[in-house]
Amino acid sequence: MENADALHVAVFPWLAMGHLIPFMQLSNRLAQKGHRVSFISTPRNIGRLPKIPSHLSPLFNLVSLPLPHVDGLPDHAESSSDVPFNKQNLLKRAFDLLYSQVAAFLEASRPDWIIYDYASHWLPELAARNGVSRAFFSLFHAAFMSFLGPPEALIDGGSRSTAEDFTMVPKWVPFHSNVVYRLHEIAKNVESLSANESGTPDTVRFGTVIAESDVVAIRTSAEFEPDWLNLLVELYPIPVLPVGFLPPELRDGEEEKDGKWVYMKQWLDKQRVNSVVYVALGTEVTLTQQEVNELALGLEQSQLPFFWVLRDPSVSTQTEFPTGFEDRVKGRGIVHVGWAPQAKILSHNSIGGFLTHCGWNSVIEALGFGRVLILLPFLNDQGINARLLHGKKLGVEIARNERDGSFTRDSIAESVKIAMVDDSGESLRGTTKEMKGLFGDMDTNDRLVDGFIHFLLENRFSTTKNINLLL
Ligand code: UDP
Numbered sequence: 001m002e003n004a005d006a007l008h009v010a011v012f013p014w015l016a017m018g019h020l021i022p023f024m025q026l027s028n029r030l031a032q033k034g035h036r037v038s039f040i041s042t043p044r045n046i047g048r049l050p051k052i053p054s055h056l057s058p059l060f061n062l063v064s065l066p067l068p069h070v071d072g073l074p075d076h077a078e079s080s081s082d083v084p085f086n087k088q089n090l091l092k093r094a095f096d097l098l099y100s101q102v103a104a105f106l107e108a109s110r111p112d113w114i115i116y117d118y119a120s121h122w123l124p125e126l127a128a129r130n131g132v133s134r135a136f137f138s139l140f141h142a143a144f145m146s147f148l149g150p151p152e153a154l155i156d157g158g159s160r161s162t163a164e165d166f167t168m169v170p171k172w173v174p175f176h177s178n179v180v181y182r183l184h185e186i187a188k189n190v191e192s193l194s195a196n197e198s199g200t201p202d203t204v205r206f207g208t209v210i211a212e213s214d215v216v217a218i219r220t221s222a223e224f225e226p227d228w229l230n231l232l233v234e235l236y237p238i239p240v241l242p243v244g245f246l247p248p249e250l251r252d253g254e255e256e257k258d259g260k261w262v263y264m265k266q267w268l269d270k271q272r273v274n275s276v277v278y279v280a281l282g283t284e285v286t287l288t289q290q291e292v293n294e295l296a297l298g299l300e301q302s303q304l305p306f307f308w309v310l311r312d313p314s315v316s317t318q319t320e321f322p323t324g325f326e327d328r329v330k331g332r333g334i335v336h337v338g339w340a341p342q343a344k345i346l347s348h349n350s351i352g353g354f355l356t357h358c359g360w361n362s363v364i365e366a367l368g369f370g371r372v373l374i375l376l377p378f379l380n381d382q383g384i385n386a387r388l389l390h391g392k393k394l395g396v397e398i399a400r401n402e403r404d405g406s407f408t409r410d411s412i413a414e415s416v417k418i419a420m421v422d423d424s425g426e427s428l429r430g431t432t433k434e435m436k437g438l439f440g441d442m443d444t445n446d447r448l449v450d451g452f453i454h455f456l457l458e459n460r461f462s463t464t465k466n467i468n469l470l471l
Helices: 017-032 043-048 085-096 099-109 123-129 142-148 151-156 183-193 202-211 226-235 259-269 289-302 342-347 360-368 382-391 409-420 423-434 436-440 442-458 463-470
Strands: 008-012 036-041 060-064 113-116 133-138 215-218 240-242 276-280 306-310 333-337 351-356 372-375 395-397
Touching: 008 017, 008 099, 017 036, 017 043, 017 360, 017 442, 036 043, 036 099, 043 060, 099 123, 113 123, 123 133, 123 202, 142 226, 142 382, 151 202, 183 382, 215 226, 226 240, 240 442, 259 306, 259 333, 259 342, 276 289, 276 342, 276 409, 289 306, 289 409, 342 351, 342 360, 351 360, 351 409, 360 372, 360 382, 360 436, 372 382, 372 409, 372 423, 382 395, 395 409, 395 423, 409 423, 423 436, 436 442
Parallel strands: 008 036, 008 113, 036 060, 113 133, 133 215, 215 240, 276 306, 276 351, 306 333, 351 372, 372 395
Antiparallel strands: none
C-alpha cells in the first residue's frame, strides 16, 4: 500500500515469545498503513516470528543481531523460553550487550521512531542522540503499570523493596483495589524487581523507559480499565496512549497442511461446543513434579474433556504423569508436549474455558474468543493479572496455600467445574461472553492502534527538542 507520508519505525522487543508476538502484531498494523518497519531481534528469535503476510513483507526489514555471549547462558538461548526462570537475568545481561549493535543500526538507518520494551533502559538516551523519537510499548496493562508506580519511585528502588511492600495496595492508588501480589508469588518476583544478576533491577528498567520516552503505548483500552488508565496518566510525565488489545490475526489455511494441527483439529471437531478445557501455561512457567501430579489428577477429577499443552521437556523439567493417568483419561483428554498453535486452538468452538497462567497474551486470546478463564498464576505480572480478572468476574482463581503457594487436585477440579458447568459459574460465563467484542473485534481494536499511529505521524520530530537538551 502506498503512503506518501510514510514513517520508518524501528521495533525492538524484549527477548521473549510473549513480547515478540505482540510487537510483531503492532508492526503488522504499521505496515498495513504503509509504514516501513525495521524489526530488530536475534537470529533465532527472528526465525521463530509469526509469518509476515506476503503483501506486507516488502515493508519489513528484519534486523538480525547476534546475541553476545554471557557466561552461564547456553549458546542457543536467545529467548526466555530457552532458559529456566532463574537464568532470565543472564539473558538480560546479554540483551544489554546488544547496545553497540543497536547504536550502529540507529546511526546508519536513522528511523523516525523506535518502539521498545521495558528491558531497554539504555535505549531512550541512545535514540535521542541519533535524533530518533522514542515510544515505550507496555505489554502490561494499566493496572499492573500503576501498581509498579511512577518512574521516580521505580528508579529510586528504595520505596518498595521488601516482599511485604509488594503485597500491599501501593500508597499512590486512590481507590479500593484487590490488585496486589500474594506473598508466595513475591519470592520469585521481588529479586528481579529489586536487585539481580543482570546488573540492573527491573524497577530501574521500567522507570527509565517511562521517564525518558516521548510516549507510552499501552496494550489495553479505556473501556476495560478506566480508573487505572486515568491513574497512570497522573503518575506518568509523558502521554499515555491505549493501543487496544492487538488480538491475534488468524489466517485461514496457514496450519491446514501441518500434520500436528490436522490431528489436533480432528480431536477438537469430535467434541461438543464449549465443552473442552484448554490448559496451557505459556513459555516461561516450569512445573514441579508435584504440580504436574495435582494438575493431572485435578483435570481427571473434573470429569470434563481437556486439551493440555506442556512445555518442551528440553527447556522444562522432565516430568511424569501419575500412574495410570493416561489410560484413565484416554479419549476424554489430550496432552500435547511442545509448541501448539494456541490462538488457533482457542478459536475452535469446542473450547469453553482456558486454565491459564494468566500471561497477558493468553488472556487476550481467550477473552477475544469468549472463553471463560481458570486462573493459575506463577510469575512476573501473572498474579496481578489474576487479581484484576477475578475482580472483574472474568475468571475464577484456583485456591492456593497462602504460605507456600501449593495447589491441590481438589482446588483444580473445583475451579474448573465452576467455570465450565456449575450453576454458580453462570454469571462468570455471561460476563466473559460480553467481553468478546472488546478483546477480539478487529475494527474496535484497530481504531485504537490508528490513534497511536496518528500520534507517531504528528510527533515524529519531537526528539529534536531532546537533542537540543543533550547538546
Ligand atoms: N504460545 C503458543 N503456543 C505455545 C505456547 C505459547 O502459541 O505452545 C503463544 C501464546 O498463544 C501467546 C504467547 O505464546 O501468544 C505466550 O504469551 P503469554 O503472555 O500468554 O505468556 P508468557 O509465555 O509470556 O508467559
